[in-house]
Amino acid sequence: MTVRIGVMDRLRPAKVAVSPRASFLSGLKTGSGLAAASFLLAVSFGAISTSQGWGHLAPVICSMAVFSGSAQFALLATLGSGGGIAGAVTSAALINSRFIPMGIAVAGDLRGGRFRRALEGQAVVDGSWAAAHLGGGRFDRYLLFGATAIQWPAWVAGTALGVAMSPDPDLLHRLGLDVLTPALFVALLFDEVRRERINRLPALLGAVLAAGLIVFLPAGPALVGAALAALVALFRAPASPPAGPESAEEANRAEAAGQADKAVQPVHSDEEVAR
Amino acid sequence: MTLWLAIGAVAALSFTCKAFGPALFGGRTLPPRAQSVIALTGPALLAGFIVVDVLGSRWSAVDLTVIAGLAVVPLLLWRRAPLPVALVAAVAVTALLRV
Numbered sequence: 001m002t003v004r005i006g007v008m009d010r011l012r013p014a015k016v017a018v019s020p021r022a023s024f025l026s027g028l029k030t031g032s033g034l035a036a037a038s039f040l041l042a043v044s045f046g047a048i049s050t051s052q053g054w055g056h057l058a059p060v061i062c063s064m065a066v067f068s069g070s071a072q073f074a075l076l077a078t079l080g081s082g083g084g085i086a087g088a089v090t091s092a093a094l095i096n097s098r099f100i101p102m103g104i105a106v107a108g109d110l111r112g113g114r115f116r117r118a119l120e121g122q123a124v125v126d127g128s129w130a131a132a133h134l135g136g137g138r139f140d141r142y143l144l145f146g147a148t149a150i151q152w153p154a155w156v157a158g159t160a161l162g163v164a165m166s167p168d169p170d171l172l173h174r175l176g177l178d179v180l181t182p183a184l185f186v187a188l189l190f191d192e193v194r195r196e197r198i199n200r201l202p203a204l205l206g207a208v209l210a211a212g213l214i215v216f217l218p219a220g221p222a223l224v225g226a227a228l229a230a231l232v233a234l235f236r237a238p239a240s241p242p243a244g245p246e247s248a249e250e251a252n253r254a255e256a257a258g259q260a261d262k263a264v265q266p267v268h269s270d271e272e273v274a275r
Numbered sequence: 276m277t278l279w280l281a282i283g284a285v286a287a288l289s290f291t292c293k294a295f296g297p298a299l300f301g302g303r304t305l306p307p308r309a310q311s312v313i314a315l316t317g318p319a320l321l322a323g324f325i326v327v328d329v330l331g332s333r334w335s336a337v338d339l340t341v342i343a344g345l346a347v348v349p350l351l352l353w354r355r356a357p358l359p360v361a362l363v364a365a366v367a368v369t370a371l372l373r374v
Contacts, residue, residue, distance in 0.1 A: 093285065099292040104295075106296065107296045122290065174373060190352050206320060214326070216333075236311065
């Protein structure tokens, strides 16, 4: 069976927002699936943390303030295994180090001054960030807000329910619900690579890097390493490429052109160095 | 008390990590080459999320029932199934394989 990329592109619903309101609502809609997955994950967080003697209040406050599943589970696991406060905080902070490249990516699409943007950046969580990516490094700000606005209450409510009910975490596993979060990411990735062929190589490289780095690094730094796969863009033409299909081979040939263009670049390239 | 300190510290560090990029990089236009790198962080990180979630630390979480469930998702989406259908199918496949 032959599948034409153009046809699939056309079938894909346009993500570009017509108004902030429509965009926010679309975020709520996209975020509802993510919220359902968050809710279930939060139930197990609440249940496990209570069983480890966190009491009733601490797990809920932790979910409200930290709002990051992987960091909270890292905190739980390290404290639970006697890793001490420094070890626990370090492992959770390392997990959250992925928010640095994610925040840099989304920065240009946030509004206001430094402080306002820093606050807006708090809406960045894995699922919302991925859902709000319009392609080409642009993000839909209101979609990001909408997708997070529905996930936060779900995360907190799920934690509270887990604390109150203390269900057997094994039950969620038996029901196969632990597959929901990665399944959503698979769907989002499928969308990214179907939309733009240029995304295939970084996706593949990101997967390989993550698989290699997770052997000896915590999840956070492994993800930051995976993000480095995006550097393949430097071997392509520097201008943001049009959505047209572009294979890696073509990109390599375009490298020479890229070098030529480098001379015409704006002078302040310290951001590149900072990366 | 240790617990509350740990929660407070993680919350503060999480806030800082999320604030870093927007506070420092938002006000100016990045050069085109940096922009094209940023454009590709989406697919690179998404693939990373999946791999890290599936493999786990030191590949300790590898579970064939999860991988089978996940494999159903692109297949169904490619056959134009709606997203909820693909997700329910993934959960069902994983659950059935665990029976």
